[in-house]
Amino acid sequence: MIKDLFVEFYGQTGLQVISIIANTAVYWLPLVLAYALLRAWTAYVRLDYFYNQDYLLLEIKLPRELTKSPQAMEIFFASLYYTGGESTFIDRGWDGKTRPWWSLELVSLEGQVHFYIWTRAFFKNMIQAQIYAQYPSVEIHEADDYTRGVYCNNKTMSMWGCYFRKDKKKPDAYPIKTYVDYGLDKTSVEEEEKVDPMSAVLEYLSSIGKGEQIWIQIIMRAHTEEKPIPDLVFGKKDWKASASKEIDKIMKRDKKPKKDEKETINFGEFLLTKGERAKVEAMERNLGKLPFDCGIRGMYIANNENFDAISIPGLIGSFRQYSSNDLNEIKFYDWTDFDYPWQDFRNMRKDYMKRKILAAYKARSFFYPPHKKKHFVLSSEELATIFHLPGKAVETPSLNRVVSRKAEAPANLPT
Structure with missing residues (x-):
């Protein structure tokens, strides 16, 4: 039957x-x-x-006077390009080891802005040494985790969160607008004349008041070359291969001729428009940098009586100044809200999404279950653009700067 x-x-x-x-x-x-x-x-x-593993949170306190360009932070990120830890099958399959990842965090606690780096305790001394090498006048100390006292409780607290990534319609090889495009790599420009794209983010972070918090988290790890997978099967190529393909397409390069075919002269490079040439130059410059797998989260948290919905558009637009119409941009997705009431019966899905993003943020997890999300690639130049220590050009009053300035003692002091 x-x-x-x-x-x-x-x-x-x-x-x-x-x-x-x-x-x-x-x-x-x-x-x-x-x-x-x-x-x-x-x-x-x-x-x-x-x-x-043991983990810790390091806070970086800025000095009153800081004249370093974001290139100093880019050099620091080069020291975090660490691919060890998962070299062999025994490391990965038996010991469960992975290459390390780090969390760069821009946090506002009731309008006071903080710079944090979350790391495995094993790398503490290395991180401190590398930061001091680029920024000798900063202070670094171990901080309490600001996320510990926050829980998803609708009776006392409201929260909204989302993820950010590069435009998925474009390959990651297309860079965002970086500090080089803003001219921050030029030492001849006076500090007062510099335009730091991070100033908009820091002003937004300092605009909130009592009972409010804004968290922005950038998870990063060294990008390793992915195994070549045919486009026809998964539609996916490695970052470098994808970039080379895009450059060839823009420059109208023909495929390599077969053995029995004669090689012809390609005039594609000479027919490029000014915009196409700028695209190729930006991608080639990006290819020369160290690549990192990245994931970005943002959260706005407040007591129910202090919750201000106008802060949500500010969080969404935190990365808008890095957008370029010709290249790439950072967009938000997977936010903890719905457009229509019938999409979420009694807010059950919304509450679940809030708990999930909060747990993932606290765990500083992105690349592995149970909080695995699809990552994207940022170069060291792009990373240094969205996370660096601002100089005197950024005069946000709520930045947690150190009053005193450090200096070495004179060499001729009597002993």
Whole structure:
């Protein structure tokens, strides 16, 4: 009877397909089970490895006078390009090791702006040394985690969160507008004449009041070359391969001729418009930088009586000044809200999304389950543009700057 019903709904062909699958199960089922067990084991040992690491939060306090360009932060990020830890199958599959990741955090607590770097404790001394090498006058100290006292409780607290990424319609090889485009790499420009794109973000962060918090988190790790996968199968190429393909397309380069074909002269480079040439130059400059896998979250949290919905558009627009019509931009997605009431019965989905993004933020997790999200690639230049220590050109009063200035003692002091 069951067989007759199946044939009635799916036909004789469907029955034949099911029969083939059942008869060959002895061959493919063990492989499927082995793969599932391997995935489960990898997830277990990886979580065990994560939870047995020590982590800490470092706060960077800015001096009154800081004249370094974002290039100093770019040099610091070069020291974080660390691909070790997962070199062998034993490291990855048995010990659960992964290459390290870091969290760069711009935080406003009731209008007071803070710069944080979250890291494994193992890298504390290295991070401090590299920051001091570029910014000798800053202060770095271990801070309490500001996220610990925050919980998803609708009775006392309101929150809104979202994720950010590059425009998914364009390859990551297209860079955003960077500090080089703003002229911050030029030492000849006076400090007062500089236009720092981070000033808009810092002014927004300092605009909130009592009972309000804004968190912006940039998770980063060294990007390693992905295995070549045919475009026809997954529509995906590695970052560098994708960039080279885009450059070839813009420059109208022909494919390499076959052995029996004669090589022809390509005039594509000479036919480029000014805009096309600028695109190629920007992508080639970006390719010369170190790439990082990145994920960005943003959250606005406030007591119910202090919640101000006008702060949400400010969070959404935090990265708008890095947008370029010809190149790329950073857009928000996966926000914790819905357009229509029938999309979320009794706010159950919204509450779940709030708890999920808050837990992911607290864990500083992005690349692995249970908080895995699709990452994108930013170069060290792009990263230094959206996260660097601002100079005197940014006069936001709520920046947590150090009053005193450090200086070395004279060498001729008597001992």
